Amino acid sequence: MHQTSPAPVQPAPGPAAGENRYHITSSRVGMPGAAEPNGHAAGNGHHAGPRPSDALASPVLVKWLRDMIMIREFENRCAQAYQQAKIGGFCHLYIGQEALAVGTIASVEHDDPIITAYRDHGHALARGMTPRACMAEMFGKATGCAKGKGGSMHMFDRPNWLFGGHGIVGAQTPVGAGLAFAAKYELEVLGRSLAGGAAKKKVALCYLGDGALNQGALHEAMNLAGLWSIPVIYVVENNRYSMGTAIERGTTMAHDLTAKARAYGIEGVQIDGMDVRTIYDRFKPLADRCREQQRPAFVDLLTYRYQGHSMSDPQKYRAKDEVELFRQRDSIALLEQHLLHERRALSEADVDAIVHECKALAQDSVEFAEQSPAPDAQELYSDVYVNIQPDLSPTRAYVHGAKNPLL
Amino acid sequence: MAQMTLVQAITSTLAHEMERDSRVVCLGEDVGLNGGVFRVTDGLQKRFGKDRVIDTPLSESGIMGASIGLAIAGMRPIPEIQFEGFLGPAYDQLVNHAARFRNRTRGTVTVPMTVRVPVGGGIHAPEFHSDSPEAIYTHNPGLKVVMPGTPTDAKGLLLSAIRDPDPVVFFEPKRVYRSFREEVPDEEYTIPIGKAKVVSEGTDVTVISWGASVFQCLAAMDELPEDVSAELIDLRTIHPMDSEAVVASVEKTGRAVVVQEAPRLCSVASEVAALIQERCFLRLHAPVQRVTGFDTIMPYAKLENDYLPDAKRVGEAIRQVLAY
Numbered sequence: 001m002h003q004t005s006p007a008p009v010q011p012a013p014g015p016a017a018g019e020n021r022y023h024i025t026s027s028r029v030g031m032p033g034a035a036e037p038n039g040h041a042a043g044n045g046h047h048a049g050p051r052p053s054d055a056l057a058s059p060v061l062v063k064w065l066r067d068m069i070m071i072r073e074f075e076n077r078c079a080q081a082y083q084q085a086k087i088g089g090f091c092h093l094y095i096g097q098e099a100l101a102v103g104t105i106a107s108v109e110h111d112d113p114i115i116t117a118y119r120d121h122g123h124a125l126a127r128g129m130t131p132r133a134c135m136a137e138m139f140g141k142a143t144g145c146a147k148g149k150g151g152s153m154h155m156f157d158r159p160n161w162l163f164g165g166h167g168i169v170g171a172q173t174p175v176g177a178g179l180a181f182a183a184k185y186e187l188e189v190l191g192r193s194l195a196g197g198a199a200k201k202k203v204a205l206c207y208l209g210d211g212a213l214n215q216g217a218l219h220e221a222m223n224l225a226g227l228w229s230i231p232v233i234y235v236v237e238n239n240r241y242s243m244g245t246a247i248e249r250g251t252t253m254a255h256d257l258t259a260k261a262r263a264y265g266i267e268g269v270q271i272d273g274m275d276v277r278t279i280y281d282r283f284k285p286l287a288d289r290c291r292e293q294q295r296p297a298f299v300d301l302l303t304y305r306y307q308g309h310s311m312s313d314p315q316k317y318r319a320k321d322e323v324e325l326f327r328q329r330d331s332i333a334l335l336e337q338h339l340l341h342e343r344r345a346l347s348e349a350d351v352d353a354i355v356h357e358c359k360a361l362a363q364d365s366v367e368f369a370e371q372s373p374a375p376d377a378q379e380l381y382s383d384v385y386v387n388i389q390p391d392l393s394p395t396r397a398y399v400h401g402a403k404n405p406l407l
Numbered sequence: 408m409a410q411m412t413l414v415q416a417i418t419s420t421l422a423h424e425m426e427r428d429s430r431v432v433c434l435g436e437d438v439g440l441n442g443g444v445f446r447v448t449d450g451l452q453k454r455f456g457k458d459r460v461i462d463t464p465l466s467e468s469g470i471m472g473a474s475i476g477l478a479i480a481g482m483r484p485i486p487e488i489q490f491e492g493f494l495g496p497a498y499d500q501l502v503n504h505a506a507r508f509r510n511r512t513r514g515t516v517t518v519p520m521t522v523r524v525p526v527g528g529g530i531h532a533p534e535f536h537s538d539s540p541e542a543i544y545t546h547n548p549g550l551k552v553v554m555p556g557t558p559t560d561a562k563g564l565l566l567s568a569i570r571d572p573d574p575v576v577f578f579e580p581k582r583v584y585r586s587f588r589e590e591v592p593d594e595e596y597t598i599p600i601g602k603a604k605v606v607s608e609g610t611d612v613t614v615i616s617w618g619a620s621v622f623q624c625l626a627a628m629d630e631l632p633e634d635v636s637a638e639l640i641d642l643r644t645i646h647p648m649d650s651e652a653v654v655a656s657v658e659k660t661g662r663a664v665v666v667q668e669a670p671r672l673c674s675v676a677s678e679v680a681a682l683i684q685e686r687c688f689l690r691l692h693a694p695v696q697r698v699t700g701f702d703t704i705m706p707y708a709k710l711e712n713d714y715l716p717d718a719k720r721v722g723e724a725i726r727q728v729l730a731y
Contacts (some may be wrong), residue, residue, distance in 0.1 A: 089533055140707045149704075149706060153533065214464030215466055215496065242465050244441035245436070313439070316441055351634040374709040375709055377710065379710065380710055
């Protein structure tokens, strides 16, 4: 059996910068245990010159902070609602990974299509879905983004160019290639946008977990993307675990995932996914290049989920202190410290106000979801085909034999 | 005799067979360290080691294909696919290859593999975590399809499946996993694949079901008037179907209601109804009725109970065939 050497999980020693609302943070910017293959500076933020994100106005970074806090507070409420059995089935929380969705989405245009897997609440919120629509979907209520028919794993937001939310591991990866292929076709063949207006250079973001690296679908998709030079970026949200299996137990070349991209002729980079500024600094130029040159890329974004794979995960596969270790480089705390002490763009009171606002919005989303009606039973038949047709199943004719409670 | 849930019966049976036959290996996503998504393989890796209870990457096609390779080499692999919907990525390996090797090789290469798959709704999860795709795998020749509804049946059928020379899709109804316990005999026994069970005898109407729906049928029968005598058949094996048991019962009662979670169109219930009209036509007092899921995508939590056939719908169908 081929075994790659596991990337050791080491603490990032450093002085505690101080109390904040989420966690103690270390002043050192560096991913615990991050490998730095190919000379890529994986996690270090010790840039010689100014960082691209330094050029951004403070309100932009404050919005990032707000978006990240919103996701965390939303997810805290999801966890609570799930434990109260208000959310059905499965629930995969984004806590710990907030910087990733916020930083990558901030690096592209609003009409660049994105697609992701089932840990999708963060992307939905970062893309502009309201907490109300997102929470109502979690609750399976009619006011949810998909009328309560999709649930936690299937957040779709067409106006915000979010194409799901996909529950089969890896299934979204060829679809992401297709989204980008369409954009390229608009540009190079149609000469207009299918959504109306002029064609423009786009790049699609296709997110996947590290577990999806091992699905055949991804490899077919990356081959197509490389072969046809499709402008899709495969963003691996590398939180180190595919469900209960540590990455080095599940995939080859775990210490250098970009090797997989190179095999398909695709540029691969590794980025510290806990520091939203580092994500922007490195991901934005990459996305710009892919857009400009209409070609694919692959990004190993090192992150960590603080919670289990799903709410029903006993987490036998990792030690509690490992989680604590990563919490010490919490992405929200990192950005908060930067805005408080380096940029001096916010006061403690400002941060408190943001947290307070996000907590209130999260609470409001729960109340909204609770008060919203369940979907009408007739929704069982809606949107399976373009409309309900008399001789095309599903049909309303199946009433004989049992009184159909729906009709 | 020990009181066991369906989960416990399957776990102990897997252990029993692994103890007995070193060719048996379990493989799948998180089956080892984590004990499986529904904890069905809990403790097996500790007992039998990592060589025999194998954690795989997330790669259903790879799991299924590798299991086929193990099987055709003479092993007895038991792959676990976490949810019935995850059979999708493995479909090519299962249907185009596992199911056809015997025929393709004129019997020289066979696939003694048992694919364990949690199936069906009732856990408030959305599509492909709650589907009932037994018809798909029944429709494709070459696979045997089993769905036990009780711990006792699960033990006997699982032993038969593991020892069967052909590929068996062993569907485990999630809703039943921990819903009740029953006495399961300690000693080894097998239940033949292809043999239905008469759950309760009756003379007026035959109710035919399988998996978790059997319990909705029982609940419906409890509500029937005293003077109605209903016979309940649990198919237990979908394919090969025990047509003789179905025919014998309907010959006696003259009325039949078929109950399943799956959508109706081209389903196993359709096949049972066709069988009855072909074989029992002159004995029938009423058209065969099907109580099924609706022909739509399995809905998420709030509509789940509207979708799943319940005792009320089953009872209504029984009353209708009796009143015909």
